[in-house]
Amino acid sequence: MKNETNALPPFDREEADAPARSEIQEYLTARQQRRWIFPRAALVGLCAGITALLFRAALTGADALRNQLITWAHGLPALGWLFPMLLASLGAAISVGITRRYAPEASGSGIPHLEAVLHRFRTLDWKRLLPVKFLGGVVAIGSGLALGREGPTVQMGGAVADAVSRAMKVTERERLTLTSAGAGAGLAAAFNAPLSGLIFVLEEVRRDFQPIVFGAAFVAAVVADIVARVGSGQFPIFAVCLFRRFLRWWAWRPISPPSCARR
Numbered sequence: 001m002k003n004e005t006n007a008l009p010p011f012d013r014e015e016a017d018a019p020a021r022s023e024i025q026e027y028l029t030a031r032q033q034r035r036w037i038f039p040r041a042a043l044v045g046l047c048a049g050i051t052a053l054l055f056r057a058a059l060t061g062a063d064a065l066r067n068q069l070i071t072w073a074h075g076l077p078a079l080g081w082l083f084p085m086l087l088a089s090l091g092a093a094i095s096v097g098i099t100r101r102y103a104p105e106a107s108g109s110g111i112p113h114l115e116a117v118l119h120r121f122r123t124l125d126w127k128r129l130l131p132v133k134f135l136g137g138v139v140a141i142g143s144g145l146a147l148g149r150e151g152p153t154v155q156m157g158g159a160v161a162d163a164v165s166r167a168m169k170v171t172e173r174e175r176l177t178l179t180s181a182g183a184g185a186g187l188a189a190a191f192n193a194p195l196s197g198l199i200f201v202l203e204e205v206r207r208d209f210q211p212i213v214f215g216a217a218f219v220a221a222v223v224a225d226i227v228a229r230v231g232s233g234q235f236p237i238f239a240v241c242l243f244r245r246f247l248r249w250w251a252w253r254p255i256s257p258p259s260c261a262r263r
Contacts, residue, residue, distance in 0.1 A: 037174060037216050044164050044178050045185040045220035048157035049227025052189035055134060055156065056232060059149055062142020084144060091143020095136040103132035109151025111183075111205075114158045118180055118206055126159040126166075133159070150190045154200075157186020157224070180206040181216040185224035192228055197221035 069087060073080035099106050105113045105122065106129050116122040137152040161182025165175040180201050188197030201217040202209055 037177065037212055038219050040164070040168060040170070040174075040178060041181045041216035041219040042223050044161040044182045045188075045223030046227060047160045047164060048182050048185035048220065049189045049224035049231075051130075051134075051156050051160050052153050052186060052224065052228055053231040055137065055149060055153060058134075058138045059141055062138055066142060066144055088144040091139045092145060095140035095143075098132055099136050103128040105129060106133045106136060106155070109148075110155025110158075111151055114155055114179075114183055115205055117158070118176055120176075124159065124162050124179070126163045130156060130159040130163070150187065153186040153190040154183050155186070157182040157184070157189070161185070161220075177206075177213055177216050178220075180213065181220035184217045185220040188221035189224040189228040192225060192232075194218075194221040194225040197224070 066084075066087065070084055073083045076083075103125075105124075110133065113122060114124075117124045133152050133156050137147075137149065141147045141149060158179045159182075161178045161180075162175065164182075165178045170178070183205050184197035184201035186197075187200050188194040191197075198214075198217050198221050201221075202214065206213055206217075
C-alpha cells in the first residue's frame with residue numbers, strides 16, 4: 001500500500017512534447033510571415049507612393065488655379081482682395097462639411113487617429129477615410145489654408161495599407177504591421193526621405209522594434225520613395241541657400257554673387 005502511494009505518475013509523451021511542438025509551430029509561423037510580409041510591404045509602398053504622387057499633383061493644380069485667381073484679382077484694385085478670402089472661406093467650409101459628415105476621423109493631420117488604430121483603440125474604415133482625406137486635403141490646402149500635406153499623406157498611406165491587407169485577407173497582427181508600414185511609406189513619399197519614414201514608424205507610430213516591423217517599414221518606405229522620385233524627380237522638398245558662398249561674397253572675394261541651390 002505504501003509503494004502504491006509513493007509511485008510516480010505515468011509518463012505522458014504527448015504532454016512532454018507539447019512545449020517543443022509549440023515552439024516549432026511558432027517558429028514556422030514567424031518564418032512564413034517573414035516570407036510573405038516583405039512582398040506585401042513592397043506592394044503597400046507602391047500604392048502609398050502612387051497615392052502621394054496623385055495628392056501632390058492635385059495640390060499643384062489647385063495652387064496653379066489659386067495663383068491665377070490672385071493674378072486676376074490684382075486687376076480689381078477696389079474688390080480684388082475679397083476673392084482670395086472668399087476662396088479660402090469656401091474651401092474651409094467644404095472640407096469641414098464633408099469631413100464632419102462622412103469621416104470625422106479624417107480631421108486634423110490624422111496621425112493621432114492612426115496611432116490609436118495601431119494601439120487598437122480606434123478602427124480604420126479606409127473606404128470612407130481615403131476619399132474624404134484626399135478630397136478634403138486638396139480643397140483645404142488648395143484654397144489657401146495654412147496646412148501641410150505631410151500629415152494627410154501619412155494617414156492616407158495607412159489607409160491604403162489597410163485596404164491592401166484586407167484585400168489579401170491577412171491576419172490582424174500582420175494587418176497592423178502593414179498599416180504602420182504604409183504610414184511610414186506615406187511620410188517617405190512626402191519628404192523624399194525613406195529613413196525618416198522608417199524611424200517615424202519605429203519611434204512614433206508603432207513603437208515596436210521587432211524584425212518583422214522593421215523590415216516591413218523599411219521595404220515600404222524605400223519603394224514609396226522610389227515611386228515618388230520617379231514621378232516627381234530627385235529634388236528635395238526644401239531649398240537651402242549656400243551660406244558659405246554668401247559669406248565669401250560678403251568678404252569681397254573674387255566669387256560670383258550667392259545663389260540659392262538645392263541640396
